[in-house]
Amino acid sequence: MKRSKKALGFIALAAASALVLSGCSSSGEGSGGGAAGSGIITVNNTEPQKGLVPADTTEVGGGKVVDALWEGLVYYDADGVTQMGVAESIESDDQVTWTVKLRDDAVFSDGTPVLAKNFVDAWNYAANVDNAMGNQYFFSVIEGFSETEPVEAMSGLKIVDDHTFTVAATPDFPDRLGYSAYYPLPDVAFEDMEAFGQNPIGNGLYKLDGEDAWKHNESIALVKNDTYVGPREVANEGIDFKIYASLDAAYTDLLANNLDVLDQIPDTSFSVFQEELGDRAINQAGALTTTLTISENLEHFTGEEGKLRRAALSMALDRDEIIDVIFEGTNIPATDFTSPVVDGYADDLAGAEVLEFNADEAKKLWAEADAISPFTGTLEVATNSDGPHQVWIEAVANQWANNLGITAAPKLYPTFQAFLDDREADVVGGPFRAGWQGDYPGAYNYMQPLYYTGSSSNHGFYSNEAFDTLLDEASRESDHDARIAKLNEAQEILLADLPSIPLWYQGTTGGHSESVDNVAFGWNSVPIFNEITKG
Amino acid sequence: MLRYILFRILQVIPVLLGTTFLIYFMVFAMPGDPVAAMFGDKVPSDAVLERLREQYNLDKPFFIQYLLYLQGIFVGDFGMSFSGEPVSEILARTFPVTIRLAVMAIIISLGLAIVIGLFSGLRKGKLFDNINLIIGLIFMSIPIFVIAFIAQFGLGLKLGWFSPTVGAGAPIQDLLLPAIVLGVSLYATSMRLTRASVIDTLNQDFVRTAYAKGLSRGRVIPVHVLRNSLIPTITNTATDFGILMVGATVTEGIFNVPGVGNVLFNAILKGENTTVVSFVTVMVLIYLGVNLVVDLLYAVLDPRIRYV
Numbered sequence: 111m112k113r114s115k116k117a118l119g120f121i122a123l124a125a126a127s128a129l130v131l132s133g134c135s136s137s138g139e140g141s142g143g144g145a146a147g148s149g150i151i152t153v154n155n156t157e158p159q160k161g162l163v164p165a166d167t168t169e170v171g172g173g174k175v176v177d178a179l180w181e182g183l184v185y186y187d188a189d190g191v192t193q194m195g196v197a198e199s200i201e202s203d204d205q206v207t208w209t210v211k212l213r214d215d216a217v218f219s220d221g222t223p224v225l226a227k228n229f230v231d232a233w234n235y236a237a238n239v240d241n242a243m244g245n246q247y248f249f250s251v252i253e254g255f256s257e258t259e260p261v262e263a264m265s266g267l268k269i270v271d272d273h274t275f276t277v278a279a280t281p282d283f284p285d286r287l288g289y290s291a292y293y294p295l296p297d298v299a300f301e302d303m304e305a306f307g308q309n310p311i312g313n314g315l316y317k318l319d320g321e322d323a324w325k326h327n328e329s330i331a332l333v334k335n336d337t338y339v340g341p342r343e344v345a346n347e348g349i350d351f352k353i354y355a356s357l358d359a360a361y362t363d364l365l366a367n368n369l370d371v372l373d374q375i376p377d378t379s380f381s382v383f384q385e386e387l388g389d390r391a392i393n394q395a396g397a398l399t400t401t402l403t404i405s406e407n408l409e410h411f412t413g414e415e416g417k418l419r420r421a422a423l424s425m426a427l428d429r430d431e432i433i434d435v436i437f438e439g440t441n442i443p444a445t446d447f448t449s450p451v452v453d454g455y456a457d458d459l460a461g462a463e464v465l466e467f468n469a470d471e472a473k474k475l476w477a478e479a480d481a482i483s484p485f486t487g488t489l490e491v492a493t494n495s496d497g498p499h500q501v502w503i504e505a506v507a508n509q510w511a512n513n514l515g516i517t518a519a520p521k522l523y524p525t526f527q528a529f530l531d532d533r534e535a536d537v538v539g540g541p542f543r544a545g546w547q548g549d550y551p552g553a554y555n556y557m558q559p560l561y562y563t564g565s566s567s568n569h570g571f572y573s574n575e576a577f578d579t580l581l582d583e584a585s586r587e588s589d590h591d592a593r594i595a596k597l598n599e600a601q602e603i604l605l606a607d608l609p610s611i612p613l614w615y616q617g618t619t620g621g622h623s624e625s626v627d628n629v630a631f632g633w634n635s636v637p638i639f640n641e642i643t644k645g
Numbered sequence: 646m647l648r649y650i651l652f653r654i655l656q657v658i659p660v661l662l663g664t665t666f667l668i669y670f671m672v673f674a675m676p677g678d679p680v681a682a683m684f685g686d687k688v689p690s691d692a693v694l695e696r697l698r699e700q701y702n703l704d705k706p707f708f709i710q711y712l713l714y715l716q717g718i719f720v721g722d723f724g725m726s727f728s729g730e731p732v733s734e735i736l737a738r739t740f741p742v743t744i745r746l747a748v749m750a751i752i753i754s755l756g757l758a759i760v761i762g763l764f765s766g767l768r769k770g771k772l773f774d775n776i777n778l779i780i781g782l783i784f785m786s787i788p789i790f791v792i793a794f795i796a797q798f799g800l801g802l803k804l805g806w807f808s809p810t811v812g813a814g815a816p817i818q819d820l821l822l823p824a825i826v827l828g829v830s831l832y833a834t835s836m837r838l839t840r841a842s843v844i845d846t847l848n849q850d851f852v853r854t855a856y857a858k859g860l861s862r863g864r865v866i867p868v869h870v871l872r873n874s875l876i877p878t879i880t881n882t883a884t885d886f887g888i889l890m891v892g893a894t895v896t897e898g899i900f901n902v903p904g905v906g907n908v909l910f911n912a913i914l915k916g917e918n919t920t921v922v923s924f925v926t927v928m929v930l931i932y933l934g935v936n937l938v939v940d941l942l943y944a945v946l947d948p949r950i951r952y953v
Contacts, residue, residue: 159728160728168684239690239692242697242700244683245689247690304729326734327739327903352813356899356901359810359900362809363901366808368808368810368812524676527677527682530678566688
């Protein structure tokens, strides 16, 4: 008995210490991944949702890395202006067939040259529905694309020689080419796309710092790509993307000088960050617009009655007050459906006064609508509560209640998924929050996907023939000013119909540590990494 | 005794089947389509969504999905996360970090609890005891995220004694601050249990007998009193370990610890069935294992307890 007791104690202790040891065993390895070498800038990031394949990257966490690893035919500079990247020229006589000529000195970071086939193969792969790439729909502008049938090779793509290919596509096609979906892929990618996504090889300013540089949920280490030849210069040695679960932790690290660049200030620190960071704080206009969309099929919001109610709801909102109180002045009130950082932004459109606060007029319009058919019950304004939106949605509901004398209340969805489901099924039952970040800095991209009849993200189910025609004409227009004029005209139709109510452009907020300089943010709210200097 | 241990291990099987099924069902029943949510406001074509659902088995009925998942586990395949990493690798990367943090927190909490609890019990009703009880009460009633934020801001950011967040690889020195926060937030309950038990034991006959035999205080207190007072504390520690496995989510978020809590939280938000269920399964296993160890430790502390 005595012996069994001792044995028992031994087993228990052995088991307990095994637990402890298993916990401690791997402690030695990781500490090398931090901000080791000088000249490597550390930047906050979130874990990419999927493997780092450009055509499959649809969110910011992966997008930042992909944009650093690749260079497309063109790129957008800090002002959102298109500049030539791998392309030497993109020309067309008829705005339908485009001839793309490549620089002959561009190479992937593994040393293989960037040829016409690298673009054509990558695009055909991405457009083939069988490969289920998140950005597949982006290739719908190219001739021969099919959304449902697997197409091995699109008829609109033809290789002329090693450095030339032609594309039969829509007229706005060249504007889009800076977007990550259009990056080229080296031949090795097609052998095993899943493995490639974990250890991608690009042709950009940076490359992965060796195999397994992507430590999931911890960091992604990039170093300067010395094989890069091209129009841009890199002023630092590399980028260490640190993955944070919360922006608050990242902000704390910025204050403690453990992080060089933070590209978004957590909303809990809006009121203090300019004071805490001083001239290291950044606050400028961004490409993300926030709107309240109202389905065209919602009772009381159709026809003439709907027009009146939509205008009333828009004019009953004091955007400045919400921005001041809730966003601490980091957002900019909307004057159109695009964003100040894109080509085609306007603040003097006819009918834009519907976006200005005017409680008396709002009340009058609402009463006129009630005369057609009285609105009873509660007007619910919907959002998901797993993001930072609940506070301002409540403010919107309060302002409607106060300024229109109706009952309004927030409708909260527990998750973004559930919210999206109801939006797509058209059963939200009231105005709902929507946001749009442009894929490229052009006004067309802020209207076509959202308001064109039957478009993928047209969650308000808006349809207006005159609007569609104007967009079609604008996309075929080769003269820049004439195109913008058409787009402005289209926006004026939107202002009259208000399929969604533009609220504000989300500001770009950020900051940097004392050890880096030259921090500027591009049109898409992402810092221009290659220009940042350190040490 | 071996029969007992074997029996306990066999018990794990139905518990595991039950929990995986329940968790799988709950994640499955969560509203929203995880595949559509990958794209946010930008909606890909239906065909692409269908292909993705196929890839993650989301197009199949619930039971088939669950059986496919179970089948995978039997050959050691826990499936893939959306970002293309095998779930088994995520498990292998995050669990050591969280266990390390939990063990550090337990050591801190137990150390505080046993030392302070013993002295408090020996000086029952004196000034030390009263002050200690008040402090314990305060720590029990402050929510952990408050302690965490104050510690991060004060000790980490302002004084610079600790790293305010945990860096890559989660080295021990970075984990110190979150471990202290967790330890401090947990110690009060164990301390009160130890104290009460010490007071109780001091009044037992065998303690009086020990003194009467002429044994010194230095022998009676550690060997006779403390040893007999530790059973409730040890039991509570097992519960604490369970709490730490799951409940460290808040702390892990604040200190950016690349551990279980963070990954699990994100996986739930994304609706990644395979990741969530695998994580919970491993948590259940650890919890059961710790409980077994604790049950065996009883026999060491109290010879009257035997397992047949």
